[in-house]
Amino acid sequence: MFSARKKALGEAVADMCHHQQGSHGWFAFHECLGEVAASREAAGLDRLLASLWRSRPHISDAHTITLLGIAVRHHLLEHSGPGDVFDPRLPLSRRTSALTDLLERRGDVIARHMESYSNSYTGARRFLLPQLVIGAFADRFAVPGVRLLDLGTSIGLLPRQLNNEAVFRRFAPDLRWHPAAPPYRSIPLEFVCGVDRPPLPTLDWVRTCHGPSDYYEQRFEEVLWSLEQSERAGRDVRLRPLDLLDSPGLAAFLTDHRVNVVTCNFVLYQYGEDVRRELVRTVTGALDAPGLLLLMDPSHALARQGCAVHAYQDGSTEALHIADVSDAHFMGDVTVHPDMGVVAGPEAYR
Template structure:
């Protein structure tokens, strides 16, 4: 792996290996990938990545690495691939050899998965911040009807969770706000929907997006429990539609035709190069009804460290308001309120 882009990806992989939560499942595979990437001469990994970059030129290094891990796990779960590549007890040279063999033998399948899908990890706790921030925004602006679209919605968990108090009550105590959390307010939802790039993610794919560890098994269990709660609350029938956010004309049409005034975008924009992110944001801001809110949550350090940042764009302004920082991107731990929250909440 000697190309400029290959070297950039290898540097990102090295950085991700130092992630504080590496023991939660992905670090073992990342270690094996680093071993494959260090090999002299062209490898199946080089060929696979070249194809993916051709099909998805705007993909970031962090997303490519994560998506490759998901594709490998999907294969091992459903096609009987070598699960030892995720086993820390298997010696590293063996893991590297098995992974190199898998990449060579299943390159076409893995490339297809990476070309057609994104990291659709769905955290059951991530709705906590939008619930409180949007509630505060609607209260401060006197908004009586919120029409909300969740961009990059995966299986639509976040829009289904909004206003479902049993779910909020279970997870909220594990998130500590500093100096204080906004009060829980029911968002005056008139309409809620979600969009994601086709094909729409399945629950099976979301399972593969959770790392192979007890930690992620618990997180996936929270997803299943939350879906059941949404059904009980009558919030399961949220319309989801296939829409690629990079098709900005279709995105603008979808927002304007549904008269959307609040959009959420959670762990989606980090997947794209900076100029592409800017184009998506500008499109959303130009299409939202007023008063309008775009709420963006993304990793603080491109998946190389714990934590995420929350930014908001209000009434079409391209100036991002820094609303909060969360110590753990799975929305446990601490939330530090930033000045942008005061602007939103009045």
């Protein structure tokens, strides 16, 4: 079973090397990881994977790959180690040798990071779509108070950004909607909370989750700016540790706080299909009516650009495919699908 799973991981790495945005920071690592995974001299990687898959059996290949890159980068930054594995200017053989050596010597430490944390990449632009969709949903169904929970919230940036028109105005022009976007509305927020797998990620960890490149430095600067702009709102946003795989705990939290809107962005790709179905079932079964679960997840398991947006309403586990976004960093095009009209009203699809 281990060899079959490792083979699948190697195939996923090879696919990710063809990502259109590979040059933005992670391509050099993915390229040498593929070489290490295919090597017969990869004892360090094998031990790390065996440990990880015992402690986190439901982790997806895409999440394993991204989390390994983040954990390696975090370790090198923490210990001021050379970043050869991330330097595309170096020969592949040198990068591969550096990664093989690091995993052999420090694989146990890197594995512990992977067992404790997740990919907590935080995009400052990803709130743009939830802002419009939740606002339209609340207006269409006359929801007097939105009680919102953000699953896999990282540092809680998205819930803090909601209803911040200054942040919205900065980023919204870079997103083109086809045929049209729902109009901007203020969401009648009554309760706002974010939860994530303990321990909650720090801003330093989030920075490590941004690739080592100028492109990702710009994205992280947007995060810092958005945090500053949303400082006042952040005082009203509660952040709580909660493992999303704890279905009874999650259901109890939803019912205890009478949550009627849940956002879950770039989280479910981290798990296998059975876990995804269970989370949808748990959330939709516990939401106050009228309830909305809004999911955004990368297309093609991070091997290609873009993300798909789905919604679930009124306790149903049937997905409504409401939109596709050409770039998961929310710069580019949003293609609106007819199901958007179910959530946001028919005018949203005219």
